[in-house]
Amino acid sequence: MIDLTINGKAVSVEPGTTILKAAQQMNIKIPTLCYNDDLPAWASCGICVVKNVDPRTGRARMARACCTECTPGMNIVTSDLELTKARRTVLELILSNHPQDCLQCSRSGQCELQSLAQDFGLRAAPRFQQILKNQPVDDSYEEIVFDRDKCINCGRCVEACQQMQNVWALEYTNRGDKTVIGPVAGSDLAHSPCIRCGQCAAHCPTGAITTRNPIEKIFEKTADPELTAVASIAPSVRAALGEEFGMPAGTLTTGKIYTALRMLGFKYVFDTNFAADLTIMEEGTELVTRLTKGGALPMFTSCCPGWVDYAEKYYQDFLPNLSSAKSPQQMQGAVTKTYWAEQAGLKADKIYHVSVMPCTAKLYESRRNDDMKSSGAPDVDTVITTRELASLIRQAGIDFVNLEDTEADNPIGPYTGAGTIFGATGGVMEAAVRTAYKLVTGNELGDVNYTAVRGLEGVKKAEVDLNGTKVRLCVIHQMSNVDAVINEIRQAAAEGKERPYDFIEVMACRGGCVTGGGQPYGHCDDLRVKRAAALYTDDATHEIRRSHENPLITKIYDEYFGQPNSEKAHHLLHTHYTARDLYRD
Numbered sequence: 159m160i161d162l163t164i165n166g167k168a169v170s171v172e173p174g175t176t177i178l179k180a181a182q183q184m185n186i187k188i189p190t191l192c193y194n195d196d197l198p199a200w201a202s203c204g205i206c207v208v209k210n211v212d213p214r215t216g217r218a219r220m221a222r223a224c225c226t227e228c229t230p231g232m233n234i235v236t237s238d239l240e241l242t243k244a245r246r247t248v249l250e251l252i253l254s255n256h257p258q259d260c261l262q263c264s265r266s267g268q269c270e271l272q273s274l275a276q277d278f279g280l281r282a283a284p285r286f287q288q289i290l291k292n293q294p295v296d297d298s299y300e301e302i303v304f305d306r307d308k309c310i311n312c313g314r315c316v317e318a319c320q321q322m323q324n325v326w327a328l329e330y331t332n333r334g335d336k337t338v339i340g341p342v343a344g345s346d347l348a349h350s351p352c353i354r355c356g357q358c359a360a361h362c363p364t365g366a367i368t369t370r371n372p373i374e375k376i377f378e379k380t381a382d383p384e385l386t387a388v389a390s391i392a393p394s395v396r397a398a399l400g401e402e403f404g405m406p407a408g409t410l411t412t413g414k415i416y417t418a419l420r421m422l423g424f425k426y427v428f429d430t431n432f433a434a435d436l437t438i439m440e441e442g443t444e445l446v447t448r449l450t451k452g453g454a455l456p457m458f459t460s461c462c463p464g465w466v467d468y469a470e471k472y473y474q475d476f477l478p479n480l481s482s483a484k485s486p487q488q489m490q491g492a493v494t495k496t497y498w499a500e501q502a503g504l505k506a507d508k509i510y511h512v513s514v515m516p517c518t519a520k521l522y523e524s525r526r527n528d529d530m531k532s533s534g535a536p537d538v539d540t541v542i543t544t545r546e547l548a549s550l551i552r553q554a555g556i557d558f559v560n561l562e563d564t565e566a567d568n569p570i571g572p573y574t575g576a577g578t579i580f581g582a583t584g585g586v587m588e589a590a591v592r593t594a595y596k597l598v599t600g601n602e603l604g605d606v607n608y609t610a611v612r613g614l615e616g617v618k619k620a621e622v623d624l625n626g627t628k629v630r631l632c633v634i635h636q637m638s639n640v641d642a643v644i645n646e647i648r649q650a651a652a653e654g655k656e657r658p659y660d661f662i663e664v665m666a667c668r669g670g671c672v673t674g675g676g677q678p679y680g681h682c683d684d685l686r687v688k689r690a691a692a693l694y695t696d697d698a699t700h701e702i703r704r705s706h707e708n709p710l711i712t713k714i715y716d717e718y719f720g721q722p723n724s725e726k727a728h729h730l731l732h733t734h735y736t737a738r739d740l741y742r743d
Contacts, residue, residue: 162232177208177223177234188223188236189245189274191252192312194361195682196322196668199225202313204248205274209235220244246278252310254286256364263308263365268679270363271310296340298348301521302359302369309339309366315358322668324638325468327352351471351740355464355637355666356518356675369518369676372540373550376512379540380423385510386502389419390428390490394516394581394671395544397692401678402548403558408688410696413563415514418551420564428498429566430513431573433490434580434589436714437461438705440731441483441586442593443722445661449627454478456632456647456659459586461485463523464666466735468637473644474737482732486580487513487520488530490570491537492730497718498570499533506533512540514547516581516674519666529733543676569710575606575697576705582690583635583670584611584618587663591622591631592704599625606703612694614669614683617643619659632659636668 159170164181171180176199181188192202201222209218211233218235235241253275260266296304311330316339319328327350331338341350359367380387391412400409412429419427445457460466460481469476484492491513495506513520524530524538531537542550551558566572576592579585588608595603610620611631616639620631634640643662650658667674669686672693697703705711719727 164234193224197317265365298346314361318357318361353467354519389424391514397689408692414561417561428571431577433486434577435705439722459663463519465664470738477735495533506535518675575700575703578696581671584633587611632662635665
């Protein structure tokens with residue numbers, strides 16, 4: 159252990175601990191702006207500057223707390239008049255290059271720069287002349303908007319894009335005060351390798367990278383008497399939305415969300431967890447068919463649109479290996495506008511279907527190809543994120559915290575425990591194992607808690623015995639972890655060795671959908687653990703925890719699809735993939 163002093167108090171920390179982390183252990187807050195727990199510290203902004211004071215001479219050296227490791231005998235001062243003035247000056251310089259239109263900014267009230275300016279009382283006239291970059295807004299993508307004038311060059315988006323996601327759509331151009339961040343050579347996002355995962359927006363401390371906000375359109379559509387407004391929510395939305403209203407991280411708010419959506423004007427409220435159960439039936443059957451009758455192996459899951467986008471651009475030789483099953487969002491859209499529409503006596507084009515998702519790439523997915531119009535109309539009309547649902551609720555004046563719980567509408571709302579864990583990394587795999595075991599052996603898996611695929615390890619490996627057939631599993635989350643697994647598969651094939659895996663789950667975002675690009679801000683592993691725990695709690699408290707035991711899933715096959723992977727199921731619930739140019743949308 160390393161012994162040091164912070165603000166006159168002794169503390170012992172593990173070797174490699176930074177001053178920032180040591181101070182946090184003592185509940186001392188050092189202000190930061192460029193720092194984020196998910197990303198390597200690189201001391202860009204200087205807000206976290208502290209003093210290391212020599213107790214013998216009184217001389218002090220400045221250090222940036224986020225990246226300076228503790229050493230024995232350090233005597234750290236985290237706040238005094240000189241440090242306060244230095245931090246204020248840094249903030250004033252940043253603000254001199256930043257627009258002052260906070261009221262019109264989508265991050266107002268949730269902007270880290272704005273919060274620091276308030277903390278330091280920057281309310282007087284600025285000391286420095288304001289010089290803006292006057293760069294055009296990049297709105298070339300429908301999902302993500304990049305306003306470079308609001309960029310403070312903290313580099314968090316670049317680190318998230320390059321180091322976390324291995325996408326490299328964002329980088330630095332020029333030097334000094336001419337530095338700008340964006341796609342290479344001043345291009346736009348639509349002509350970059352961007353996969354729309356939204357991790358740049360999730361990690362941006364200001365309003366430089368945000369998602370579009372279609373809430374006015376939703377108010378108009380739900381009020382249209384010619385339309386029947388329908389909403390469905392994704393698994394991880396229920397584990398995060400409460401944070402937007404001051405509830406503890408990991409609070410399950412499923413019933414409150416159903417109630418709020420009805421108050422917003424949606425006539426019917428369904429749950430995408432139902433379609434997650436449906437996905438398991440289709441994808442699980444597809445896996446068993448490939449294992450027993452032949453087909454491209456290993457099979458990759460296809461629920462994550464960021465991963466699908468990445469595969470279509472980077473791993474085109476592996477496209478036959480992707481499951482042809484649509485994601486739960488698109489299956490929900492298809493059954494809403496076909497199976498349910500027929501029961502309700504409605505036409506597909508008269509149903510306005512809004513999908514609430516944790517993911518910025520889901521909007522792209524809803525229009526990815528013509529398979530997403532299997533009902534004859536767009537199966538999903540509008541996709542909003544968890545953050546945008548919170549905006550809708552606030553605008554409508556709904557007291558979310560004190561809402562009563564209600565239930566989802568039948569017959570495409572009720573779900574099993576397997577359906578809800580889709581939102582956490584390993585959840586799709588665990589749900590699939592519960593059903594694949596039944597499909598192959600005819601028996602139920604004894605312990606449905608398949609914990610081998612849970613947790614935040616970047617690549618998780620396991621093996622399940624299906625009545626003598628060993629199925630090798632791999633779970634990957636965070637795109638930067640995919641290359642190593644793909645290379646392992648390629649190398650085994652090149653050397654004539656047995657394939658290392660049979661079934662692989664990939665989620666683009668670290669932790670899975672619980673910290674997707676559209677979830678409440680503040681991504682870190684602590685949040686991931688708490689949100690995932692909420693989903694596992696939801697699973698554990700369900701009486702039915704296997705997708706194939708959902709009586710409404712059984713009903714939809716009996717009445718409509720016949721059996722999993724039937725011709726009708728393939729028409730409505732499956733899709734195809736296309737090799738795409740890396741630098742063209």
